[in-house]
Amino acid sequence: MSKVAIVYGSSTGATEAVAEKIQASFEGSTLFNAESVNVEDLKPYDLLIFGASTTGIGDLQDDWDALLPKVEKMDFTGKKVALFSLGDSASFSTSFAGAMYYIYKALKGKVEIIGSVSTDGYTFDDSDAVVDGHFVGLALDEDNEYNETDSRIAAWVEELKKHLN
Numbered sequence: 001m002s003k004v005a006i007v008y009g010s011s012t013g014a015t016e017a018v019a020e021k022i023q024a025s026f027e028g029s030t031l032f033n034a035e036s037v038n039v040e041d042l043k044p045y046d047l048l049i050f051g052a053s054t055t056g057i058g059d060l061q062d063d064w065d066a067l068l069p070k071v072e073k074m075d076f077t078g079k080k081v082a083l084f085s086l087g088d089s090a091s092f093s094t095s096f097a098g099a100m101y102y103i104y105k106a107l108k109g110k111v112e113i114i115g116s117v118s119t120d121g122y123t124f125d126d127s128d129a130v131v132d133g134h135f136v137g138l139a140l141d142e143d144n145e146y147n148e149t150d151s152r153i154a155a156w157v158e159e160l161k162k163h164l165n
């Protein structure tokens with residue numbers, strides 16, 4: 001059975017709470033905080049789910065700053081990656097959930113990135129996380145659309161599971 005790890009960067013706990021929900025959807029999966037994870041710890045996993053909240057104007061959550069250069073150098077042989085990010089589509093409508101784009105940009109071409117998501121049902125003006133008309137991963141808005149979160153996670157997880165052995 002495929003082994004799944006979730007690595008999250010969270011400043012005030014919203015992304016951590018979502019990461020816990022995603023972990024609960026994958027039996028036997030492991031949760032790591034970007035603040036303290038060692039890239040060596042990620043070696044045994046087949047699917048790596050990387051998540052972060054968006055800070056600044058469309059920026060990546062701070063705990064990823066030190067981690068991403070190390071993740072970029074990982075050997076991804078036999079692995080797949082999926083991405084998620086949190087944002088606030090009302091207050092930051094032109095940079096909604098942009099965080100995951102930084103991880104996408106760093107890993108594109110190095111590993112298969114699965115789990116892109118349609119922008120249907122979201123309300124925002126712009127986001128770097130939209131590439132070729134789709135979010136590069138799962139965008140969530142715990143500030144305004146928290147009532148959508150569980151169903152968005154469920155649909156996404158179902159899609160990811162199609163790629164697992």
Ligand SMILES: Cc1cc2nc3c(=O)[nH]c(=O)nc-3n(C[C@H](O)[C@H](O)[C@H](O)COP(=O)(O)O)c2cc1C
Binds near residue numbers: 013053054061088
């Ligand atoms: C200083 C600051 C900057 C933010 N910038 C953005 C942004 O550019 N785009 C966005 O969608 N959300 C932005 N947000 C909203 C957060 O990403 C959102 O509230 C998220 O749920 C926080 O998750 P966390 O508690 O895991 O850090 C910002 C929040 C703060 C406090």
